[in-house]
Amino acid sequence: MIKQRSSLSQKVFLLILGSIGATILFSFFFLHFLYKDLYLKSIRESVLHQGENTAAHYHYGTLNEEIIEKIHWFNIVSEYEVLVVNNFEELGEHFPYRIENKPLISPDDRSALSEGKSVMKEGYVQHFDRDIVSAVFPIQGETDLIGLVLIYVPLEAMQEVFQASMPILILAGGLYFILLFLVVNRIRQTLFKPLHDMQRLSTEIAQGNYSHRLHPAEYDEVGQLAEAFNIMSSSLEKQETRKKEFISNVVHELRTPLTYINGYTEALKKNMYSSKEEAESYLTTIQRETDRLSQIVHDLIDLNYLEENLYMINKEPIAIAQVLYDTLELFKIRLSQKQLHTNVKIEEDIIILGDQKRMEQVFYNVVDNAIKYSPDNEEIMIELTRSQHQMAFTITNKGITISQEDLPRLGERFFRTDKARSRSSGGTGLGLSIVKQIVALHNGTIKINSDVKSGTEVRVMIDLMDDTF
Numbered sequence: 001m002i003k004q005r006s007s008l009s010q011k012v013f014l015l016i017l018g019s020i021g022a023t024i025l026f027s028f029f030f031l032h033f034l035y036k037d038l039y040l041k042s043i044r045e046s047v048l049h050q051g052e053n054t055a056a057h058y059h060y061g062t063l064n065e066e067i068i069e070k071i072h073w074f075n076i077v078s079e080y081e082v083l084v085v086n087n088f089e090e091l092g093e094h095f096p097y098r099i100e101n102k103p104l105i106s107p108d109d110r111s112a113l114s115e116g117k118s119v120m121k122e123g124y125v126q127h128f129d130r131d132i133v134s135a136v137f138p139i140q141g142e143t144d145l146i147g148l149v150l151i152y153v154p155l156e157a158m159q160e161v162f163q164a165s166m167p168i169l170i171l172a173g174g175l176y177f178i179l180l181f182l183v184v185n186r187i188r189q190t191l192f193k194p195l196h197d198m199q200r201l202s203t204e205i206a207q208g209n210y211s212h213r214l215h216p217a218e219y220d221e222v223g224q225l226a227e228a229f230n231i232m233s234s235s236l237e238k239q240e241t242r243k244k245e246f247i248s249n250v251v252h253e254l255r256t257p258l259t260y261i262n263g264y265t266e267a268l269k270k271n272m273y274s275s276k277e278e279a280e281s282y283l284t285t286i287q288r289e290t291d292r293l294s295q296i297v298h299d300l301i302d303l304n305y306l307e308e309n310l311y312m313i314n315k316e317p318i319a320i321a322q323v324l325y326d327t328l329e330l331f332k333i334r335l336s337q338k339q340l341h342t343n344v345k346i347e348e349d350i351i352i353l354g355d356q357k358r359m360e361q362v363f364y365n366v367v368d369n370a371i372k373y374s375p376d377n378e379e380i381m382i383e384l385t386r387s388q389h390q391m392a393f394t395i396t397n398k399g400i401t402i403s404q405e406d407l408p409r410l411g412e413r414f415f416r417t418d419k420a421r422s423r424s425s426g427g428t429g430l431g432l433s434i435v436k437q438i439v440a441l442h443n444g445t446i447k448i449n450s451d452v453k454s455g456t457e458v459r460v461m462i463d464l465m466d467d468t469f
Contacts, residue, residue, distance in 0.1 A: 086148075104150075116140050119136045137150075316355075320351070344383075353463075380396070443463060
């Protein structure tokens with residue numbers, strides 16, 4: 001059972017939500033840091049400073065009324081609470097509160113104060129219902145402790161500390177979330193719209209409609225994915241067109257011989273002939289069309305075999321001139337029947353690395369086409385030469401001129417330049433496709449040119465053996 005997972009949009013939403021949560025959490029800890037470390041630090045330093053200044057007002061041997069009045073006046077104008085007492089008992093009477101449920105002065109604190117050291121105290125006081133920061137400073141006489149100064153300040157609550165800045169925080173937060181919304185909305189449009197369009201068009205492609213294309217607004221990763229999707233759609237559209245054309249061509253190529261075979265078989269079955277010679281001609285036609293069907297099937301199998309990516313040719317050194325001579329020998333009778341003249345120029349010491357059987361197919365199919373489409377009493381030029389460290393096999397005939405529109409399609413399965421598909425020339429329409437595949441497997445090239453003045457030229461280029469290593 002396939003487990004249902006969250007969609008991409010949900011994942012992005014959760015990511016943004018998590019980012020906002022992390023931002024808020026960070027803001028909380030940052031504000032807490034400001035409050036605890038900066039605010040409290042400033043309060044501690046201020047308390048110590050004010051306490052030391054207060055205790056420093058004593059310049060005499062006794063804690064007189066004048067000094068106490070100055071300290072009380074300072075208590076009025078200061079934001080801190082300041083108490084001046086003569087001893088520890090009075091301190092307990094004036095400040096009877098417990099800090100964190102502990103007395104203000106512990107025995108250790110008494111010892112430190114008696115030695116002239118100040119004592120810092122902070123914590124929660126129930127009476128004030130908040131934390132306080134306090135410090136006790138000793139007032140030393142000539143021989144012993146003559147008084148104590150207590151200075152303390154109740155800490156303001158968090159909301160009180162930042163109450164003045166709340167409007168600014170709200171305004172900044174509002175602008176932040178508006179900006180965040182615009183950014184997220186932009187991301188949603190640029191990221192998810194092409195993906196949704198891709199999903200919709202995938203359904204149409206699955207139904208055989210390849211005409212639509214995506215138009216991404218930006219060429220980012222999603223835009224590149226959309227472009228790859230367009231390339232895939234275009235490729236599928238071309239493949240579908242070629243498949244339909246191939247099926248149409250196969251049907252066309254098979255229908256005619258099957259029609260002949262069926263017609264003449266029916267005629268023989270019903271004795272629809274006037275002589276033995278006529279019956280034999282029917283049988284000859286049936287045999288010819290059967291051979292034609294067999295050749296079509298054979299060429300299709302051969303072509304599919306050559307087009308497989310795993311097919312490897314058996315390369316070996318070949319004296320290619322001898323292969324061409326042997327091939328031309330097979331066409332002597334046909335050349336004689338059409339009274340065609342050959343102008344042959346062959347360099348006999350050309351060696352290539354290749355598959356001899358497949359190269360025989362190349363020569364046979366190219367020469368066969370040249371003879372097939374040449375008018376009677378014309379000349380065919382055949383050359384096998386070196387050209388820039390390559391074997392160059394060139395054959396030229398003065399036959400039917402191929403239009404510039406048809407030249408790029410030469411080599412497609414069943415493609416013929418005669419649009420009416422006249423069967424007078426014979427053939428399966430697969431020979432040149434096979435030639436192209438064999439030449440490609442030899443890392444070679446094939447080029448075809450055709451014009452009224454020069455005729456039709458087929459040129460095959462394959463590396464020489466020395467250049468292969």
